[in-house]
Amino acid sequence: MKAYEIRDGFGLDKLVLGERPDPTPGPFQVRVRVTATSLNYRDLMMVEGRYNPRQKLPLIPNSDGAGVVDAVGPGVTKVKPGDRVVALFSQAWPAGEPTRAAQMNTLGGPLDGALAEFMLLHEDGVFPTPAYLSDEEAATLPCAALTAWSALVTQGGVKAGDVVLVQGTGGVSLFALQIARLLGARVILTSSRDDKLERAKALGAHERINYATTPDWDKAARALTGNAGVDHVVEVGGAGTFEKSLRAVRPGGTVSVIGVLSGGAGAVPLTSILMQNLRVQGIFVGHRQGFEAMARAFTLHAVRPVVDHVFAFSEAVRAFEHLKSGAHFGKVVIRVG
Structure with a gap:
């Protein structure tokens, strides 16, 4: 698969497109063919080495991703191949107060993120994409939308x-x-x-x-x-x-x-x-239970994310530069698939 990596040190000039083996899902894992990923300021800080200078490299950045389930491992019952899903930022936070596990199992650092053609996730780490949203819109939900929801509603x-x-x-x-x-x-x-x-x-x-x-x-x-x-x-x-x-x-x-x-x-x-x-x-983004509540409310009221610009996969560095400029209004998205 094609994937962007922070490879030899930090900085936008160190974000390079390379190849990795296609991942194979194990027990209770799903492989998601990524179609869109949105950018958060956290992602820019991660690429530049300001978020966690001790982050182990190489790392595939980006905390937000949406796509289609491509394959499932043994024991998976919650999704099936062909399902549209979004990847949850914390892969280990079902509900309640955050734990050390919730903090350490987050996409885009320390775990590999969504700026790649495929992601390998636990079945509990994905959520059905609201049917009324495009993948580009859905890719904005896991971090930015849930953070706002946690701030105003959950907390x-x-x-x-x-x-x-x-x-x-x-x-x-x-x-x-x-x-x-x-x-x-x-x-x-x-x-x-x-x-x-x-x-x-x-x-x-x-x-x-x-x-x-x-x-x-x-x-x-x-x-x-x-x-x-x-x-x-x-x-x-x-x-x-x-x-x-x-x-x-x-x-x-x-x-x-x-x-x-x-x-x-x-x-x-x-x-x-x-x-x-x-x-x-x-506010540390939020948990799966909060995402479920938010998705119900958004679907009921047909809330549409504000997408500033959609960049091609080959324009990933340009997308980060656009985010860094502060010129954007709403979310910056990269179309992967």
Whole structure:
């Protein structure tokens, strides 16, 4: 099979297309012919060596994949050849709190990921693709969509009438917008570009703040709530935005920490968290049970992922460069099959 590998060190220039033997499924394993894979910022960090500098190489990157079951091993009962499926990010997290096994059995590092023609997975590590979605759309669900679902539903308990602040217009952020709207929440969204804000308005963002022209976006968000503060912040910026997220949220509110786009290290203002009785929740994607609930809700409401651009398999490096540029609106996808 053809597969991209991070082979001789980290960096986009080290991401090379090569050949590996076609995998053979063992007991309770399925072989998936990959048709599409989407990119997450985690994947870019992995390729560049910023996510886990000690990751063993070679590694096939990419945490998200969708495709068709091509072959099954002995004992497999949950899927059959010809079934359309998506690969779950954690191959060992059925439900409940995350475990060490759940953290160590994730696709795109430390396990090989989806930027290849085939994947070998446990039958519990795949989920039927919602019939109304294309494979390119379905490939965006396992990480970005489930992360947003975990933040707002599984962990966040967002309810109708709540105010949710969403940062940016990447994959997680736009899924958070869609899910918050589905729940009946009011959404405030930030971006540095007015054209992206207009597109977010069309998706249902109630209020929008350009943080390039309004650097005190935390104050602007509070002003939009009568200075009460928002109920929940979907924090994807990291160290560069965290303090403002704490200032934007109401006393007793929640900040879901998801991304590190502006850096992962910084001073933590503990006094503000303590005195405002804030809940700061780290979100590690999510479990299979959460994915099942999300898939039911998405199917019922026909939620369609926002796909920015679909690249050919031969354009994988270009796809990563596009993600790194920050020009995307929604998910960047690579068509494999």
